[in-house]
Amino acid sequence: MKKILIAHDGSKPSYKAVKKAFEIAGKFGSSLTVISVIPELYLTELMDIDRARILETLSAETSRAMEKITASAKGLRPIKTMIRQGNPASEILSAAKKIKADLIVTGSHGRHGAGKFLLGSVSSKIVDHATCSVLVVK
Ligand SMILES: Nc1ncnc2c1ncn2[C@@H]1O[C@H](COP(=O)(O)OP(=O)(O)OP(=O)(O)O)[C@@H](O)[C@H]1O
Ligand SMILES: [Mg+2]
Numbered sequence: 001m002k003k004i005l006i007a008h009d010g011s012k013p014s015y016k017a018v019k020k021a022f023e024i025a026g027k028f029g030s031s032l033t034v035i036s037v038i039p040e041l042y043l044t045e046l047m048d049i050d051r052a053r054i055l056e057t058l059s060a061e062t063s064r065a066m067e068k069i070t071a072s073a074k075g076l077r078p079i080k081t082m083i084r085q086g087n088p089a090s091e092i093l094s095a096a097k098k099i100k101a102d103l104i105v106t107g108s109h110g111r112h113g114a115g116k117f118l119l120g121s122v123s124s125k126i127v128d129h130a131t132c133s134v135l136v137v138k
Helices: 012-028 048-072 088-099 121-129
Strands: 003-007 031-039 079-086 103-107 133-137
Touching: 003 012, 003 088, 003 121, 012 031, 012 048, 012 103, 012 133, 031 048, 031 088, 048 079, 079 088, 088 103, 088 121, 103 121, 121 133
Parallel strands: 003 031, 003 103, 031 079, 103 133
Antiparallel strands: none
16 A cells, blocks of 8 residues: 555545545555546636636635645645646546556545435546556545
């Protein structure tokens, strides 16, 4: 359990994932990377000026959330953060490969979590396609 990648979308379940990953990292001395992906979904079909403004707002919001997470990780090894744009599952999976993560930690649901029973589409794609272990936190 050397390298853990946490997928964070600002939702309550993803904060639970952070908490669980911190517990594991504390026990195993793992290094932690938190990734947050700004979905393209928000950014298509908009005029460039609106797109730029929305992207700026989302990036600032995401950076603030990442800073809070980093600050809350007292006593753990320094945390790396990654902010990407695009398809969340693909970006998370390619980041996991890139950093050679041996565990990806996600929440069971995210910001759109209407379905109480089925896994969210991002976490379920990660479970299906990851080449390392995945912990889905409930
Ligand atoms: N944009 C994202 N960036 C980083 N991690 C994400 C992102 N979206 C989802 N995740 C991760 O996946 C987990 C599950 O979220 P997911 O998006 O699959 O569910 P949902 O929002 O409830 O449903 P859906 O998006 O399928 O409508 C989140 O708790 C988080 O760990
Ligand atoms: Mg979602």
